[in-house]
Amino acid sequence: MTPQNIKTVEFEKPNLGAEAQAEAGASCVARAWAKVPPALTPNERSALKTRIKALLKARNAVLVAHYYVDADLQDLAEETGGCVSDSLEMARFGRDHPAQTLVVAGVRFMGETAKILSPEKTILMPDLDATCSLDLGCPADQFAAFCDAHPDRTVVVYANTSAAVKARADWMVTSSIGLKIVEHLHAKGEKILWAPDKHLGSYIQRETGADMLLWQGSCLVHDEFKGIELDLLRKDHPNAKVLVHPESPANVVAQADVVGSTSQLIAAAQQLDANEFIVATDNGILHKMRMAAPGKHFIEAPTAGNSATCKSCAHCPWMAMNALTNLAEVLETGRNEIHVDADIGRRAYTCIDRMLDFAAREKARVRPVADLAKEQALFGGVGPA
Numbered sequence: 001m002t003p004q005n006i007k008t009v010e011f012e013k014p015n016l017g018a019e020a021q022a023e024a025g026a027s028c029v030a031r032a033w034a035k036v037p038p039a040l041t042p043n044e045r046s047a048l049k050t051r052i053k054a055l056l057k058a059r060n061a062v063l064v065a066h067y068y069v070d071a072d073l074q075d076l077a078e079e080t081g082g083c084v085s086d087s088l089e090m091a092r093f094g095r096d097h098p099a100q101t102l103v104v105a106g107v108r109f110m111g112e113t114a115k116i117l118s119p120e121k122t123i124l125m126p127d128l129d130a131t132c133s134l135d136l137g138c139p140a141d142q143f144a145a146f147c148d149a150h151p152d153r154t155v156v157v158y159a160n161t162s163a164a165v166k167a168r169a170d171w172m173v174t175s176s177i178g179l180k181i182v183e184h185l186h187a188k189g190e191k192i193l194w195a196p197d198k199h200l201g202s203y204i205q206r207e208t209g210a211d212m213l214l215w216q217g218s219c220l221v222h223d224e225f226k227g228i229e230l231d232l233l234r235k236d237h238p239n240a241k242v243l244v245h246p247e248s249p250a251n252v253v254a255q256a257d258v259v260g261s262t263s264q265l266i267a268a269a270q271q272l273d274a275n276e277f278i279v280a281t282d283n284g285i286l287h288k289m290r291m292a293a294p295g296k297h298f299i300e301a302p303t304a305g306n307s308a309t310c311k312s313c314a315h316c317p318w319m320a321m322n323a324l325t326n327l328a329e330v331l332e333t334g335r336n337e338i339h340v341d342a343d344i345g346r347r348a349y350t351c352i353d354r355m356l357d358f359a360a361r362e363k364a365r366v367r368p369v370a371d372l373a374k375e376q377a378l379f380g381g382v383g384p385a
Contacts, residue, residue, distance in 0.1 A: 005036050006035060167348040282316055
């Protein structure tokens with residue numbers, strides 16, 4: 001691998017030098033890296049897609065892809081009987097599919113969640129180094145120490161965490177069910193320790209009034225959306241509806257017409273009576289939005305811009321590591337298999353299962369159906385990540 005194939009990524013990380021600093025919200029800039037896939041010619045892309053379809057069939061494998069990965073991978077998943085969805089539904093789809101090999105195009109915690117729900121299956125990923133700033137910013141050992149320092153609090157973690165962090169939690173939530181679960185716990189008089197996303201945690205805290213101690217992590221994509229610039233952009237597009245993922249800062253969420261998950265924002269774009277939308281989430285979602293709502297115009301919400309100060313420019317550098325080249329390679333070689341320690345997997349499953357049981361009791365919607373046109377009032381709350 002040559003140096004030009006690597007890019008440095010900066011993200012916010014809690015300053016864990018002292019517990020008091022973490023509680024006070026102190027953070028620092030951390031650095032990681034991401035690989036940059038090689039550019040392909042149209043002929044190379046076409047040949048690789050044909051080859052991948054044959055390999056999926058030969059391996060009896062199914063491809064599941066997140067809304068944020070490359071459009072070619074999203075199309076391949078749907079064309080070959082897989083799915084394109086949010087992180088939890090990717091894992092649930094894989095669990096319920098008869099294929100014994102599941103290829104997860106996304107970031108590492110998604111592959112781990114798939115393995116937790118399907119421990120008997122082979123879970124492959126195009127690149128095991130594809131990670132997430134929320135995951136990187138919440139190391140399991142440091143998080144466990146933070147939890148131990150607050151034994152009176154119920155530990156609630158977001159899906160965007162490692163298997164080891166989930167294993168330390170009482171509850172895992174997606175953004176679709178997070179509000180209801182925190183409301184339920186708050187009504188019982190429980191105090192919450194929330195991790196890792198401070199923006200989503202603050203959103204739930206404002207909506208529920210719960211006593212929540214927040215881990216100070218953030219998504220490097222959503223954290224870059226700027227409220228002041230968004231306000232200026234709205235003035236240039238007065239008829240546009242603003243669609244915002246709740247991992248965004250509060251001054252961005254405050255300007256939203258719809259606050260919701262990936263699935264909910266797609267449904268909103270399709271169903272709302274508007275022809276123009278400003279979208280504050282990873283720009284990988286625009287491919288599915290354009291398919292769901294042809295003829296409508298989508299504008300990326302403003303970030304720090306294409307400069308030295310731009311950490312993501314509205315696209316996750318680790319999601320971008322999923323490419324046709326490494327997808328074909330992993331199908332040919334069987335490399336890049338996800339493994340989760342059996343004990344960690346069992347403990348992590350408990351917090352996921354607790355959420356799913358709660359959702360079933362409350363008849364909460366955590367799984368969007370495939371037909372977006374049938375999703376009525378899907379964006380009334382906040383949906384899966």
